[in-house]
Amino acid sequence: MIKLSKRLQTIADRVTAGARAADIGSDHALLPVYLLQAGKCPSAIAGELNTGPLQAARKQIAEAGLTKAIAARQGNGLAVLEPGEADTVTIAGMGGSLMAEILETGRQAGKLEGVRELVLQPNVGEEIVRRWLTEQGYVLQSESLLEEDGKLYEVLHALRESDSPDDVTNEWLYDPSFLSVQLGEAEKRDWLYRMGPYLLREREELLHGKWRHEYAKLARICAQLEQSELPESREKEAQLRKEMNAIEEVLSCLRTAKPSSSS
Template identity: 65%
Template structure:
């Protein structure tokens, strides 16, 4: 059985055993092959838009002897699905804005019919995904942040719940940060950006990720130091405010013990 990267293994571990799974943007179909080989799922769909990765996915499924239970399909986003044929959808390795667009297009076209679980790994822009989930009745049940090869990744797990059972309002309530009620909107936005579960159970990896983000902002500020234009000054003030707010959130969410996840 193939060995997955830490990132893909984290995604695989969050797929509910026994679910029919569709991996969108599957690249070389590593995740579907592993899920079926390991016995975690009975069948899978590997969707890929680009011809090269699509052909590689076909080859991977054939090499594993799994063409009877892994359907490799070429197409854009969730268009490779038929309504009702998947219980779980996984999407990984793209920006959060694009991921939210794919989910929305799938929702509008009925491709998410029957899907009850989403496992999502946006490379950037996680807040776009979290906001899409809330708007459309999905409850974020778990999220984790990991570091691999010098990069940070967040993996989000969401399930579709009846509205009376969903607790999104409570999940994105920033009162645990102990900020003034007048600043609720500001800190709610940071929960969407940094992750409500991640901030409630902070880890060293989470802090390391956001300290890395602060470092990037500081480098940008250093590059802007020679410019005195009004636009540059306004952007500089914006970046300094962003750094201060990140630091303030991290100060409100100290880690109690060493943890890498």
């Protein structure tokens, strides 16, 4: 059985056993091959836009003896799917804006028909993906933040609202009342989308480091803006310092003790 990276293994672990999977932007088809070798999925589709990775995927699938169970297809995003062909779609390793665009284009074309589960790993722009999920009737079931080769990755696992447990709803996830910070309700909700409702609730340790890094980046930009006498620089600096203050406010929640399971 092939061995996956920590990032891909986290994605594989979130896929529901027995699901027909479609991996979009599959590269070498490592994830679909693993899912079948592990007996987790009966069939899979490996979608890839570029010819080089597609050929590598087909080679990987052939070497694993899975050419009858995994279809490697060339196409843009969800264009490789037919409606009702997959139960689970996985997409990893791209920006959140592009990921949401792929999902929305596919949704409008009917490609997400029958897809009850999404496992997504955006490299940046996680907030955009969370908002798309909420707007299109998917509910986050879990979020994972992991570190690999010095980089942090977020893995989002979502189910269609009709398949989500009764006690897991978007209303509950993005209810900002548990954030005891001096921000307005709308601002609190925005930060839930940006940082992740589960990651914040669970006081995920890596989350603090990720956003301290973001804070430091904003501080460096502000230091550069201070050197400028342009009015727009003052305005931009004020905007960034407001964001830095909000980051400090929300991170203060992560320094408190985790709530008990009975709370």
